[in-house]
Amino acid sequence: MNAILSLIAVIALILIALLGVKTANLHSLFGIAVPYAAMAIFLIGVISRVLKWGRSPVPFCIPTTCGQQKSLPWIKQSKLDNPSTTSGVIGRMLLEVLLFRSLFSNTAFELRNGPKVAYGSTRWLWLGGLAFHWSFLVVLIRHLRLFTEPVPACLSSLEVLDGFLQIGAPGLLLSGVVLLLAVTYLFLRRVLIPEVRYISLAADYFPLFLILSIALSGIIMRYFTKVDIVGVKALTLGLVSFNAVIPEGISVVFYIHLFLVSALLAYIPFSKIMHLGGVLLSPTRNMPNNSRMERHINPWNYPVHVHTYEEYENDFREKMKSAGIPVEKE
Amino acid sequence: MSKTPKPDELSKVDYTPPKTGWMDTPAEFKQGMWCYGSKPKNLETLEFPNPRQWSPADEDWKLPENWQEILLNGLKERLDKYRSFKVFMDICVRCGACADKCHFFIGSGDPKNMPVLRAELLRSVYRGNFTTAGKILGKLAGARKLTYSVLKEWWYYFFQCTECRRCSVFCPYGIDTAEITMMARELLNLLGLNTDWISGPAANCYMKGNHLGLEPHTIVGNLEYMLDDIETITGIKIKPSFNRKGAEILFVTPSGDLFADPGTYTAMGYLMLFHELGLDYTWSTYASEGGNFGFFTSNELAKRLNSKIYAEAKRLGVKWILGGECGHMWRVLNQYMDMWNGPADFLLVPKSPVTGTVFENAKSTKMVHIAEFTADLIKHGKLKLDPKRNDHLKVTFHDSCNTARGMGIFEEPRYIIKNVCNHFYEMDEHTIREKTFCCGSGSGLNAGENMELRMRGGLPRANAVKDVVEKYGVNMLANICAIDRAALPAILDYWVPGTGCTGVHELVANALVMKGEKERTTNLRGEPLNGMEGQE
Ligand code: HEM
Ligand code: SF4
Ligand code: SF4
Numbered sequence: 001m002n003a004i005l006s007l008i009a010v011i012a013l014i015l016i017a018l019l020g021v022k023t024a025n026l027h028s029l030f031g032i033a034v035p036y037a038a039m040a041i042f043l044i045g046v047i048s049r050v051l052k053w054g055r056s057p058v059p060f061c062i063p064t065t066c067g068q069q070k071s072l073p074w075i076k077q078s079k080l081d082n083p084s085t086t087s088g089v090i091g092r093m094l095l096e097v098l099l100f101r102s103l104f105s106n107t108a109f110e111l112r113n114g115p116k117v118a119y120g121s122t123r124w125l126w127l128g129g130l131a132f133h134w135s136f137l138v139v140l141i142r143h144l145r146l147f148t149e150p151v152p153a154c155l156s157s158l159e160v161l162d163g164f165l166q167i168g169a170p171g172l173l174l175s176g177v178v179l180l181l182a183v184t185y186l187f188l189r190r191v192l193i194p195e196v197r198y199i200s201l202a203a204d205y206f207p208l209f210l211i212l213s214i215a216l217s218g219i220i221m222r223y224f225t226k227v228d229i230v231g232v233k234a235l236t237l238g239l240v241s242f243n244a245v246i247p248e249g250i251s252v253v254f255y256i257h258l259f260l261v262s263a264l265l266a267y268i269p270f271s272k273i274m275h276l277g278g279v280l281l282s283p284t285r286n287m288p289n290n291s292r293m294e295r296h297i298n299p300w301n302y303p304v305h306v307h308t309y310e311e312y313e314n315d316f317r318e319k320m321k322s323a324g325i326p327v328e329k330e
Numbered sequence: 331m332s333k334t335p336k337p338d339e340l341s342k343v344d345y346t347p348p349k350t351g352w353m354d355t356p357a358e359f360k361q362g363m364w365c366y367g368s369k370p371k372n373l374e375t376l377e378f379p380n381p382r383q384w385s386p387a388d389e390d391w392k393l394p395e396n397w398q399e400i401l402l403n404g405l406k407e408r409l410d411k412y413r414s415f416k417v418f419m420d421i422c423v424r425c426g427a428c429a430d431k432c433h434f435f436i437g438s439g440d441p442k443n444m445p446v447l448r449a450e451l452l453r454s455v456y457r458g459n460f461t462t463a464g465k466i467l468g469k470l471a472g473a474r475k476l477t478y479s480v481l482k483e484w485w486y487y488f489f490q491c492t493e494c495r496r497c498s499v500f501c502p503y504g505i506d507t508a509e510i511t512m513m514a515r516e517l518l519n520l521l522g523l524n525t526d527w528i529s530g531p532a533a534n535c536y537m538k539g540n541h542l543g544l545e546p547h548t549i550v551g552n553l554e555y556m557l558d559d560i561e562t563i564t565g566i567k568i569k570p571s572f573n574r575k576g577a578e579i580l581f582v583t584p585s586g587d588l589f590a591d592p593g594t595y596t597a598m599g600y601l602m603l604f605h606e607l608g609l610d611y612t613w614s615t616y617a618s619e620g621g622n623f624g625f626f627t628s629n630e631l632a633k634r635l636n637s638k639i640y641a642e643a644k645r646l647g648v649k650w651i652l653g654g655e656c657g658h659m660w661r662v663l664n665q666y667m668d669m670w671n672g673p674a675d676f677l678l679v680p681k682s683p684v685t686g687t688v689f690e691n692a693k694s695t696k697m698v699h700i701a702e703f704t705a706d707l708i709k710h711g712k713l714k715l716d717p718k719r720n721d722h723l724k725v726t727f728h729d730s731c732n733t734a735r736g737m738g739i740f741e742e743p744r745y746i747i748k749n750v751c752n753h754f755y756e757m758d759e760h761t762i763r764e765k766t767f768c769c770g771s772g773s774g775l776n777a778g779e780n781m782e783l784r785m786r787g788g789l790p791r792a793n794a795v796k797d798v799v800e801k802y803g804v805n806m807l808a809n810i811c812a813i814d815r816a817a818l819p820a821i822l823d824y825w826v827p828g829t830g831c832t833g834v835h836e837l838v839a840n841a842l843v844m845k846g847e848k849e850r851t852t853n854l855r856g857e858p859l860n861g862m863e864g865q866e
Contacts, residue, residue, distance in 0.1 A: 002470075005470065049420075052416075053413060053416055053417050053420075054413075055410075056409065056410055056411065056412060056413040056415075056416045057411070057412075057413060058412075058413045058414070059411065059412060059669065060665055060666055060669055061665050061669070062414060062506070062509070062665050062736075064495055064498040064499055064504055064506060064735050064736075064764075065734070065735055065736060065737055065738035065764065066499055066735070066738075066764040067738060067740075067763075067764065068738055068739075068740045068741050069691070069737055069738035069739055069740075070691055071689075071691045071699075071702050071739070071742060072687070072691075072702060072705060072706055072709070072742070074709060075705075075741045075742065075745070076741070078738070081764070082738040084691075096502070096504075100502055102427075102499065102500055102501060102502050102504070103425075103427055103500075103502045105499075105500065105765075106427050106500055107431075107500075107760055107765075108430065109430055109436060109790075111341070111343055111345075111436065114341075115337075115338075115341035115789070115793060116793065116796075116797075117436060117789065117790055117793045117794070119758065119760035119761070125425060125426075125427060129425070129502070193426065194345075194346065194347055195345070195347065195426055195429045195430070195441065195444060196424070196425075196426040196429070197347075198347040198351075198352065198441050198447075199352075199424045199426060199429070199441075199444065199446050199447055199450065200424055201424065201470075201471070201472035202467075202470045202471070202472075203463075203470075203471055203472055204423070204424050270461070270462060270463050271463070272420070272421060272422065272423045272424075274420060274421060275421040275422075275423055275503055278417045278420060278421030278503060279421070279502070279503040279504075281413060281417050282414070282417055282418075282421075282503050282504045282505070283413060283414045283417075283504075284414065284498050284504035284505075284506045284509075285503070285504035289664075289737070289738060291664055291665055291668060291669075291694075291695075292663075292664055292668070292691055292692045292693075292694055292695045292697070293690065293691055293692070293693050293694055294694055295668050295669075295672055295673050295694045296668065296669050297669065298669040298670070300411055301669060301670065304630055304633050304634045304637070305377065305634060306634050306637045306638070306641070307536050307537060307634075307638075308641070309616050309638075309641060309642065309645055312537075312538075312539065312616050313616075315537070316545060316546050316547075316615075319545055319546055319547045320546045320547070320573075320615070322547060323546055323547035323550040323551070323572075324550070324572075325546050325547075325550065325572045325573050325615060326572075326573055326574065326575070
């Protein structure tokens with residue numbers, strides 16, 4: 001049900017772009033105004049969300065320690081899984097962000113008769129997630145060629161690398177295909193694994209469908225309808241230099257693609273896709289386990305009502321004396 | 331109290347989620363899965379709101395008129411105070427990596443025991459009240475209203491989480507459902523919705539210094555029983571001191587070890603070790619609890635209880651503090667104490683008087699873990715050990731959740747065990763160290779009336795024990811946690827009968843060759859030594 005609603009929402013977005021451009025001829029709205037607005041929402045939204053997180057303090061030092069602590073000099077510390085220094089934390093974070101290290105250690109269990117609980121490694125989510133994010137990144141970077149003139153050499157070489165399979169003309173780019181497959185996998189596991197389906201909200205399917213249709217519309221433009229790339233580039237260069245004009249003859253598929261991307265941009269700050277920022281701010285991962293060595297400060301630490309020793313002794317003085325326990329007041 | 335089903339019945343777990351979505355499936359309070367409600371007198375002692383007689387089974391929980399407002403204000407306050415909470419409310423992608431990592435899910439199959447769904451119980455209310463998308467889109471955005479039924483669901487499931495942090499290890503963003511449970515319990519406590527088994531011990535800690543409510547003379551008396559036993563076994567008379575000013579070291583340990591088997595054997599182990607070293611140390615009857623039942627209640631109460639340790643160290647004028655074997659006590663000491671009640675600038679950086687080792691890793695809190703202390707002694711050859719005395723034991727080691735994932739003390743206890751026992755075997759790598767499974771009774775769930783919950787939660791741990799029992803003939807589960815020593819015997823009896831449970835320092839004391847001791851014929855449990863049936 002959640003999946004179907006999300007699918008309907010994405011189809012609605014496609015129809016809006018289609019009708020808006022084809023029927024209502026609102027080229028400048030969909031080609032210029034909407035992308036600008038989306039970008040503005042994205043930037044302001046992301047920044048304000050991160051600032052909002054940042055405004056809440058980190059009162060305690062609560063890293064999840066996943067390896068040996070630093071203690072006696074002859075005991076080998078797990079410097080990455082239980083870092084006690086900033087460089088260790090940076091290492092831990094880099095491995096998380098670039099390689100999804102925690103997901104790599106994922107396991108699955110099975111309850112057999114006996115009872116016997118058996119565990120095994122499962123790396124499919126890690127692989128699918130990694131493929132998805134990295135291909136997403138490559139696709140994103142490749143798009144920079146639309147916004148630069150001349151195109152920097154590094155972008156061109158990335159494209160050569162990406163197209164090393166050299167299939168068809170224009171050459172098949174691996175990243176797009178991987179992205180499509182990875183998103184499909186992420187969707188399938190969401191509907192096929194009962195637990196994951198049970199926890200999935202519409203907000204979990206929506207970005208997947210959105211990205212799927214962005215990728216599909218991109219692929220259609222590149223390999224099938226062969227969009228007027230010169231015209232597109234004129235528009236995109238215009239957009240970045242803030243004097244955009246709508247060139248004639250760009251197909252509606254492009255406008256749909258652009259509208260979906262705009263929708264994604266505008267959606268990000270309000271959604272779970274903000275995890276990119278959140279992971280960097282997650283106290284269980286980005287803090288060193290050094291709280292016995294260095295004092296962390298809780299900015300809102302306040303005095304509390306305690307039961308003092310004096311009160312305790314008043315309650316138990318006679319019993320303490322008879323048990324031979326020294327007291328302050330005889 | 332309902333009868334707990336037999337193991338073969340309990341282990342038939344159905345993991346199929348219900349037909350209805352989780353928001354449309356209200357919590358059903360199953361007997362044996364929840365604890366009794368807090369009693370008014372304990373809440374009064376602790377100065378907590380809404381003290382009254384109530385039962386979780388009642389229709390009416392006797393809440394204040396404006397309970398929703400209280401909870402939502404409390405939620406807002408905590409979002410502003412804890413970045414962890416705020417970030418964790420926003421960034422879960424519901425990838426499900428944490429879903430099957432919780433011992434309660436593995437043992438019960440209840441989808442709301444998947445960490446992600448446990449968190450969503452609260453997150454949905456957060457979305458409904460504090461996010462734009464949630465306010466506009468409602469259920470579509472995973473948002474819902476805070477109703478009476480939601481409140482009951484919170485109570486049921488946030489007291490089915492042992493705050494063990496296993497889920498946090500596997501989450502790509504480190505989302506720690508324990509943190510969310512802690513917030514939820516704080517919120518519930520704003521309405522006087524605690525359990526009896528947490529608020530009672532917490533009130534005891536507050537008034538009497540320890541969760542069992544042992545009064546000062548009883549502490550001395552209990553230790554004297556142990557001293558008599560030690561004398562019978564070793565011929566050595568030990569005379570520890572209490573509340574002694576000017577001692578070099580204050581020793582703080584969970585009070586459970588002063589009270590019941592097998593924890594008492596661990597306490598005997600401490601007494602023997604310290605005596606053998608001639609350590610200048612004292613026990614305290616005021617700070618007689620390392621464990622912190624406030625930690626299962628609210629940050630503020632945890633701080634109030636924890637304050638006694640530094641206060642007592644200051645009053646007695648000791649140089650540093652040594653802490654006994656306990657799980658969540660060490661999470662608190664490692665990750666909270668200094669921020670609450672520090673700086674401990676009236677203490678010195680801990681230095682072992684026996685080896686001269688300076689514990690640089692504790693240079694701010696000035697509190698050393700006994701496993702660090704003892705491992706250092708053994709490394710420097712300061713103890714005369716006869717591991718053959720433990721030859722009838724085949725030992726495996728259970729990492730306690732809190733010392734594992736809130737500290738990372740893995741090698742020290744293993745090093746000690748390997749030096750005092752000849753037969754040591756590790757459990758399945760997926761169930762030890764940072765991936766260790768909770769005993770299923772932590773964070774105040776170690777009551778009697780929720781036995782089915784505890785047995786379900788204990789299944790993964792016990793099952794990994796069973797595996798080494800079958801493979802290597804393991805017969806003893808060692809650990810460094812008083813809750814383990816209190817909770818695991820029942821769980822092992824249920825799932826792997828015949829397997830014992832011991833603190834590491836019981837093993838140490840059994841192997842420890844003391845100056846002037848007579849030839850030992852029994853171990854600390856009074857079991858004959860010369861049998862040594864484990865010899866191969
Ligand atoms: C930094 C470390 C990151 C990790 C560990 C991570 C991990 C994940 C995971 C596990 C999923 C869930 C897939 C699913 O089951 O649906 C996901 C989804 C997603 N991530 Fe990331 N991610 C990271 C950074 C980023 C960044 C930088 C972006 C950039 C925009 C991003 C964008 C997305 C999108 C668009 C989705 C899919 C849509 C969705 O399911 O919401 N992620 N990520
Ligand atoms: S592993 Fe983390 S992101 Fe994934 S569902 Fe669990 S809490 Fe959410
Ligand atoms: S903290 Fe432990 S008990 Fe709580 S949800 Fe996570 S795995 Fe389960």
